[in-house]
Amino acid sequence: MPREVRERQMLDAAVAGFARHGYQAASMDDIAEQAGVSKPLVYLYLKSKEDLFTACIRRERAALVEAVRGVTGRDEVPGARAEQQLWNGLCAFFAHTAARPDGWSVLHRADTQGEPFAREVAAMRAEITELVTLLLARAAVDAGCDEKFAEREVSGLAHAMVGAAESLAVWANARTEAVPSPKETAATLMNFCWTGLEQMIKGVRWSPHR
Amino acid sequence: MPREVRERQMLDAAVAGFARHGYQAASMDDIAEQAGVSKPLVYLYLKSKEDLFTACIRRERAALVEAVRGVTGRDEVPGARAEQQLWNGLCAFFAHTAARPDGWSVLHRADTQGEPFAREVAAMRAEITELVTLLLARAAVDAGCDEKFAEREVSGLAHAMVGAAESLAVWANARTEAVPSPKETAATLMNFCWTGLEQMIKGVRWSPHR
Amino acid sequence: MPREVRERQMLDAAVAGFARHGYQAASMDDIAEQAGVSKPLVYLYLKSKEDLFTACIRRERAALVEAVRGVTGRDEVPGARAEQQLWNGLCAFFAHTAARPDGWSVLHRADTQGEPFAREVAAMRAEITELVTLLLARAAVDAGCDEKFAEREVSGLAHAMVGAAESLAVWANARTEAVPSPKETAATLMNFCWTGLEQMIKGVRWSPHR
Amino acid sequence: MPREVRERQMLDAAVAGFARHGYQAASMDDIAEQAGVSKPLVYLYLKSKEDLFTACIRRERAALVEAVRGVTGRDEVPGARAEQQLWNGLCAFFAHTAARPDGWSVLHRADTQGEPFAREVAAMRAEITELVTLLLARAAVDAGCDEKFAEREVSGLAHAMVGAAESLAVWANARTEAVPSPKETAATLMNFCWTGLEQMIKGVRWSPHR
DNA sequence: GATGAATGAGATTTCATTCAT
């Protein structure tokens, strides 16, 4: 059996194992068995537990980012409405995290599994946040907002949105009854952020002294 | 030295250890040493690693809920404005998580450390979410909204808000420069959710077909 | 059972194991079993295989040096004949290596088991060589030799003698029939080195052109 | 590529590997890679790690013995002075061990790598010791000594000399500064053993009671 | 009440070795 195929099997098993038990508690024995290969082969191909976990993160990160970028367009598409692109991106995000819950679990949990892994996830988050920031800014401009203002103010909203999306994805995957569809989840968030954006553009702010 | 004091020392050490290394990687050896007691004593008092972790979760959960409840009022306080109570609660929440980062880290990470612990955290989340739902509903009613409507619609917003608050608390603790004050963090979130609530009351919804 | 006793048992077993199989091939499993304890206890007390081996080297080195120093006198003993002291030292050396063949094997083999261990042995060799140099020099002076000359020339002979003694000790232990007594072995070497010393004092040198 | 060449490459790589890391620590993976062939080929040609090591020992042993025999003459050469032959042999020995440090290291270390290998080395040592004994005996006769006496007494000196030569070869290879030339090393030893031989012939013995 | 002594079980990792092609 060719190496490529075996490697994919191993990564599949590893993602499942790490998702279920976390990095520390997942055992190489179990992962190898799950993949249908012997442990030495896992080590031959993937070097160490740490490298295996990193490989999982990288693969899942690439798949997720690809899924989102695939529908938002990799670059600015002149004429396309940013709002629509954002909506598409969110739908793709929640669809992907719902379709590959283990993959998403690995990405989300990697955050709390020590330095080398947290960096990997931070990079992904930065990548996505940048994309969202761009789309929000262009949406604001579309809505008649001053360009300078948009760039300055919208970043905070983007951070909040990405954080909220992460939480929602976890929460949606955890549901066992009344599981929301990706579009419903996306709509919830869009609803939230879009009103936030509009208020922001208008300069409305909440304050305790109000 | 009385048992109570000893136990508190152990829990303190355990919370620190679990926060730093996670459940699996934290070692009973280190915890016992850190607590300044012998390992058998830890087992005598707290039975097992699992029980010890559970005890940590329970203690930190109680402390956090107490901190929030202490400023929102344990029950509905007729005449008090719900908006103000919500604001107070958020401030208390972020102040507490900032003051006890290890405790919060334990609570947050427990979520991904396997079944028995996730349940504990889920219970805490439910407790807080219920509180927030109540406050939001009363705030909606205060704003002239129909009571039935409020109860039905506001729950989703509460869930999102709690999730967002969790993310924000982690994010704030992770900062090393430009660390936001609890009030700033609370204002960010309040800003966000309050506009969402107002739009919701007005019946405004975002939809892809718009 | 007190720690000290256990540690000695472990070191005994380790010395036997390392002597028989060498550092790499000796297994911690076997050593623990031989010592009549569980592996974790070995690790608890001696930290690692490397540390265990180092501890063996140190103990055997100390015992050997002590055995030699005990009969040569730790310092210069005015009035004592250096020749006699040297003879006593050699006898003690061969008696010790014959009495503790495993210990001597460990010391001798450590030389070829990698850097950290070779250093340990080199230090021991230097210690003994220094002692021998001193005795030879004093013996030369006793024999009417110029002091300056003695110090300069005798060092090479001391090195050769120590090397020869090492080889002889290994060789004597390897014999299964006609095993020489320590005194016989010592006499062989003394015979050798003493004539060498006498010729050297007289300035006689062998050269190919003779 | 003919089998002979391939085998030589493998043995070269193996000798280098065993010399650097010892028998246990050297890995077949590394050796195969170093030899530029695949592992199965190594096993096809040399059957096992043990056989490979044995093959190394045999080859290096043959080369060393050949180098010495080549200058001492394979048999007794009537008319040639034994002293000169011994000198030539020592020079050849130290020149060879200096020229092929890895080969010598393998031979020397094989001694302490367990039964099957120690026997190989013992055989080589016996071979060389026999040669030296012969030369020493003839030299004694040349010097006017009784033939019977020579054969009986000279054997011990030969053993000591071979042991000393081994130590010196290792020591010379280990030097990084002031590396002695083979001739210098040979002269050191010759100096030593020749005086010993002369005294012996004269019947002079050292004794503790002197 | 408190601890020094001790371990069973299992973790990651490596290595010599062999097929099927």
Next chain:
DNA sequence: CATGAATGAAATCTCATTCAT
């Protein structure tokens, strides 16, 4: 002739946990 693919067995080391005192 040559190799990519694969593994059984064993190595070092760690950890939660328990007695005897």
